[in-house]
Amino acid sequence: MVxxxxxxxxxxxxxxxxxxxxxxxxxxxxxxxxxLPRVAxxxxxxxxxxxxxxxxxxxxAVGWQVQVDILSASSGHLDLARSLVLxxxxxxxxxxxxxxxxxxxxxxxxxxxxxxxxLTLFASRKCLNGYDAIALxxxxxxxxxxxxxxxxxxxxxxxxAGDRAAGFDPRIALFDFALVAGEKQRxxxxxxGLIRPGAHATxxxxxxxxxDRLRDPDWYPFAERRPVVLYNPHFSPSLGSWPRDGVAIxxxxxxxxxxxxxxxxxxxxxxxxxxxxxxxxxxxxxxxLPNVHIDLGSRRSIxxxxxxxxxxxxxxxxxxxxxxxxxxxxxxxxxxxxxAWRDDPDFAHWHFGPVIEDGTGVxxxxxxxxxxxxxxxxxxxxxxxxxxxxxxxESHSVRAAAAIADFLGLEAR
Numbered sequence: 369m370v371x372x373x374x375x376x377x378x379x380x381x382x383x384x385x386x387x388x389x390x391x392x393x394x395x396x397x398x399x400x401x402x403x404l405p406r407v408a409x410x411x412x413x414x415x416x417x418x419x420x421x422x423x424x425x426x427x428x429a430v431g432w433q434v435q436v437d438i439l440s441a442s443s444g445h446l447d448l449a450r451s452l453v454l455x456x457x458x459x460x461x462x463x464x465x466x467x468x469x470x471x472x473x474x475x476x477x478x479x480x481x482x483x484x485x486x487l488t489l490f491a492s493r494k495c496l497n498g499y500d501a502i503a504l505x506x507x508x509x510x511x512x513x514x515x516x517x518x519x520x521x522x523x524x525x526x527x528x529a530g531d532r533a534a535g536f537d538p539r540i541a542l543f544d545f546a547l548v549a550g551e552k553q554r555x556x557x558x559x560x561g562l563i564r565p566g567a568h569a570t571x572x573x574x575x576x577x578x579x580d581r582l583r584d585p586d587w588y589p590f591a592e593r594r595p596v597v598l599y600n601p602h603f604s605p606s607l608g609s610w611p612r613d614g615v616a617i618x619x620x621x622x623x624x625x626x627x628x629x630x631x632x633x634x635x636x637x638x639x640x641x642x643x644x645x646x647x648x649x650x651x652x653x654x655x656x657l658p659n660v661h662i663d664l665g666s667r668r669s670i671x672x673x674x675x676x677x678x679x680x681x682x683x684x685x686x687x688x689x690x691x692x693x694x695x696x697x698x699x700x701x702x703x704x705x706x707x708a709w710r711d712d713p714d715f716a717h718w719h720f721g722p723v724i725e726d727g728t729g730v731x732x733x734x735x736x737x738x739x740x741x742x743x744x745x746x747x748x749x750x751x752x753x754x755x756x757x758x759x760x761x762e763s764h765s766v767r768a769a770a771a772i773a774d775f776l777g778l779e780a781r
Contacts, residue, residue, distance in 0.1 A: 452581055530690060
């Protein structure tokens with residue numbers, strides 16, 4: 369009953385971004401809210417992680433007697449978080465900029481999306497220690513324990529559901545409770561001792577709901593309709609295809625002329641100003657071509673605009689391939705490092721389509737992926753179902769909120 373009522377109050381619409389109340393003003397307006405249990409959702413990294421937790425935070429605030437605050441050192445992150453919460457529900461959450469003015473200015477000087485994580489945590493340690501629980505979608509911030517943040521219980525919010533070892537970080541074991549997307553993660557995390565029986569919950573993928581709110585389903589970046597190829601290289605130079613093969617892949621598809629090409633690397637590829645300048649320089653010859661759209665980090669690169677729009681996926685190790693396979697479609701992988709990948713669980717997704725070892729063969733690879741898709745479609749469906757525990761008619765965000773509420777012993781509204 370609690371889950372159903374929370375789902376009803378969550379609604380299905382999209383709110384605007386005009387509401388700009390501060391967390392401090394909201395706390396004053398709440399009055400007696402200070403007596404409620406306090407839960408923070410901490411977003412201390414890049415903007416894409418917000419989509420993994422914000423609708424869960426909203427559902428928790430709507431359905432249970434708890435004070436929920438959204439914390440970030442970035443004003444831009446807080447604006448994005450507000451825009452993702454339904455207008456009628458925003459007054460139930462606080463939005464608080466943490467850190468210090470000096471750290472905020474340092475981010476501007478460094479041209480970084482967020483100030484340095486560790487300095488932000490240290491500067492905010494007293495604030496953070498005032499919460500009963502802190503939910504967060506990254507692991508670096510567990511170091512807050514060393515800074516004296518001992519009181520709150522830490523809740524790991526799943527961010528991405530891929531196969532790479534990085535998704536099964538040993539620091540997950542430092543959390544008191546963990547949310548996982550599906551059976552694949554649960555099975556591997558239990559086997560590796562990262563989660564414990566009774567201290568985790570399988571809840572699906574709340575990002576789907578957040579992205580569906582943010583994304584414009586009618587947007588199309590090309591004047592002429594052609595099959596759309598998404599090239600989505602990962603940011604890791606030791607795993608991804610970009611350093612060795614990226615330009616060759618873009619050049620071949622752009623020159624071929626049969627496809628519209630979206631070049632949308634993982635948002636972290638252009639974290640630093642230097643990296644962004646290098647990538648921009650490499651792609652400059654293709655910027656402005658009518659059949660090429662380049663996105664090095666806009667909101668569309670995090671709201672699944674491209675994985676939903678594309679007909680064919682070309683990539684390497686990014687978990688975004690699973691988001692692309694929300695509908696089974698042709699995929700092609702580029703092995704730029706001569707991996708012995710076939711029996712490696714970190715590369716399980718490379719069984720969803722052909723794999724090439726040289727970017728210059730990308731056109732033949734795409735043709736192979738199109739021609740052979742029937743052989744891979746059922747494998748894709750089974751892997752998607754194993755990765756995301758989706759239940760017809762149930763909100764993933766409300767399921768995640770209910771799991772947190774049960775863990776914390778919260779009372780329903």
